[in-house]
Amino acid sequence: MPKSDPTGLHRVLDAETVLPQAAQRLDTRRELWPDEVRIRVERLNLDAASFRQLEGEHGDGGAVRAAVLAIVAERGKMQNPVTGSGGMLIGTVEEVGPESPLGLDVGQRVATLVSLTLTPLVIEDGLAQWDGTSEQVPCDGYAVLFGRSIAAVLPDDLPRALSLAVMDVCGAPALTARVVRQYGERGIAPRVAVIGGGGKSGSLALAAARAAGADHLIGVVLTEREAASLTGAGLADSVVITDARDPIGLRDAVASAGGPADVTVVCVDVPGCEGGAVLATAEGGTVIFFSMATSFSAAALGAEGVAADVTMLIGNGYVPGHAAFALDLLRANEGVRRLFTERVQ
Template identity: 70%
Template sequence: MAFAVGLSRVVEPAGVLPQAAWKLDARPEIGADEVRIRVERLNLDAASFRQLSAKHGGDGAAVRAEVLGIVASRGKMHNPVTGSGGMLIGVVDEVGPESPLPVKAGDRVATLVSLTLTPLVITDGLAGWDGLGEQVPASGHAILFGRSVVAVLPEDLAPELALAVFDVCGAPALTDRVVRGYAGPGAPVSVAVLGGAGKSGSLALTAARLAGARTVGVVVSDAERESLSGAGLADHVAVADARDPVAVSAAVVAALGGPATVTVVCVDVPGCEHGAILSTAAGGTVIFFSMATSFPAAALGAEGLAADVTMLVGNGYVPGHAEFALDVVRRTPAVRALFEARISAH
């Protein structure tokens, strides 16, 4: 078990798992159950990239330098402020003889585990990245453990598109599971997605509709409303600041005729917990997919509002989540177009 979860890679502090470690050993030599990946591209998670960009006033060179500094000092891409990282794509270099992962040397793959627990070395100084977008061309190597999750890249989608989808593939899969759990006689399930125009938000909205729910996408600007409305991915689109609990709740109730059965938070800024709780009906569920979520704020806020809601942490893994998300993109051209537009803009 110690090898399967990567304990041998933990440098400090001793006794914790790789995600909780401050520093990992990213040496290229692999253990019997490990896999070494030749890195081609990183995808920084939205919360981490937003924090770094804001900290440096949009100075791409400074963002690039800080990412390099984090990886060099920690042996992984683990933003110490947001606690988040991202994921990567690359080519399998070597597979240990005891690795249970379904890959072989030469496979082009995406890692479906966070960079916060993935030993990583960057060797090109990120020379091909301007620091202005979440997708980061890179050279180096990364290590996967026996308990890691990885997927071979599909041949029918561009690698950049597949990477962007895989980065948030837990959101649509868990949304689908939760919505279908409410299925049955009576009023139809309703779903509100805060941040509905983003990557995880658009996929969660689409998964909810495919599962038969009525939906509202809550966005922060008129431009996002036009984008989401034009894509036709939600039954209703509302503009509200997700950090304003009363405004968000009013927007959801006005759109759906009452609070949502399920509320999904896909906004990568702090302070959205109370609006999500207030927007959710008694007996409903709130799914937090944002790494900016404060779980004490969520728990204490629900208590203070006497809110009888189930709150779930979207941990990024649901069995079959990668295949599910790819299927959503393939079946829904408007979702694919939104992703491709985002990639092109970066």
Template identity: 70%
Template sequence: MGSVGLGRVLEPAGVLPQAAWRLDASPEIGPDEVRIRVRRLNLDAASYRQLAEKHAGDGAAIRAEVCEIVATRGKMHNPVTGSGGMLIGVVDEVGPGSPLPVKPGDLVATLVSLTLTPLRITDGLAGWDGLSEQVPAEGTAILFGRSIVGVLPDDLPPELALAVYDVCGAPALTDRVIRGYGRPVTVAVLGGAGKSGSLTLAAARAAGARTRAVVVSAAERDALLAAGLADEIAIADARDPVAVAAAVGEPADITVVCVDVPGCEHGAILATAPGGTVIFFSMATSFPAAALGAEGLAADVTMLIGNGYVPGHAEFAVGLLRRVPEVRALFEARIAGD
């Protein structure tokens, strides 16, 4: 089965690495561990937004806090949002008992969260200005036997592959849910112009669904119109439940939340038809608010937590990027903007 990293937990005792407050990030590996030489981190959108808002866009202060979090916790685990991100790097050493399909020298992306990955930063993030989610970095990271890792594709720049892998669970899970209905469905995506949102729209369209997108600005609407990924696009604040429901119009069979701000739960529920499904793919989601909100609205909906893993999710997302040039263009524009 492979280890789950219990030996790396420093406190509190008895929990898995994701739930731990502090991990041992020392570079020496156990028999079934893998050490990665870190090249770049990708902070998840909710975590980066929280840090940027806290420090009013001061890149140096953002950088200092990320360094402090990693030094204190032995991992990149934002204590406010509870989220982290992922990384790319080069395989440095593979333990003799590791079941992971990698070898020294492979350029890989960790397909597990930084919130459970022992991480050591050795350069003080000197190459990062603090103003983007992607973070050039030097250091080491540790993978366990139960970790997930992917060798980066040769035909994509590493920064682009990292951005896709960061959100690859969303389109794969959406595809699975759509196909489970066994009939034509309508899919509404809140935050449709973002990374996970645009891939989710592409997956929904490929699965034969009618697509609706809710975005926050005219600029996002125009970008999504140019991409042609949504049959309908509306502008609304995803935190305003009534505005979201009005923007979606006839309730959707499936609503996917890809917005990196809190407070989007009730709008998603209102926008979903009775018997429908809400997929929460944002680390800013309050799951008590979702559960209690659905109860209070007498909403007969199935609510799913997008856990970031579906078998084959990385290959599925990269395949969408290759087949749908409009999605690739959106990703490349976002990376260039960062």
């Protein structure tokens, strides 16, 4: 039995030395290394890009369920082979290794704040309670956390499904707030555009930008229904409807609403939005990409091709204190809570 590594390297079954996220297959044995924690899984939350791809390819809910089961059985983790993304989970701490640094206790209900793409996972109920038509997946099985994993104890004042939905995207509002505050430190109250402002990460990013001192908030959505919902939530000063995959349409829509933006946050779960996000951003501005559908090459080469002087950030999903920050936004902002409640019903 190899010595454990806090990154989970000892669970990688590939011949090459790669980290768990890049691995083709993980060791899912139940027995723990000294610094690990085992979770009895209650619910998975598939990330939006992954679920959209699975739904588009397989259509029928039963086929989607079968595809998820096949991926987990083959890889020992939930990592969509097309999008490369996974999601996260909630469950109850089942066993804690004697050297675990995570500070968790047996019996605590927690949300993992690391991706399912690097989390050893075993599904034991065949997903019998899931119809394959939603991102949230009731599940009985177990998962393993490493020494450098992250987990948060679930709050008692919020429904479990709501907490899971918030924690799945909690990196977006925290980084958005950090960037907006950095502008404030230079005496600038930035204009912020959130592409996909009616979604989970987008609505939280808008609320975070407002709390951090943004001057003007622009929410970009795809449909009239999303626009009505976002307008009713009161999270944006302007709401515009456009397809973010149309770069000129996106640029012009943001401009018509008070742009270009000093900070553009991309929260949509479809590819092809990189160029429009760059064009919608002012010279010297910042683009934050939170979508797992983002292409690094398309963003970098696209910005170069239009001579855009913008800073581009890839949200990695982790900022210290991000879970508590996102949950506090949900508690304090009725509009955010309404949008999330609509999504998880």
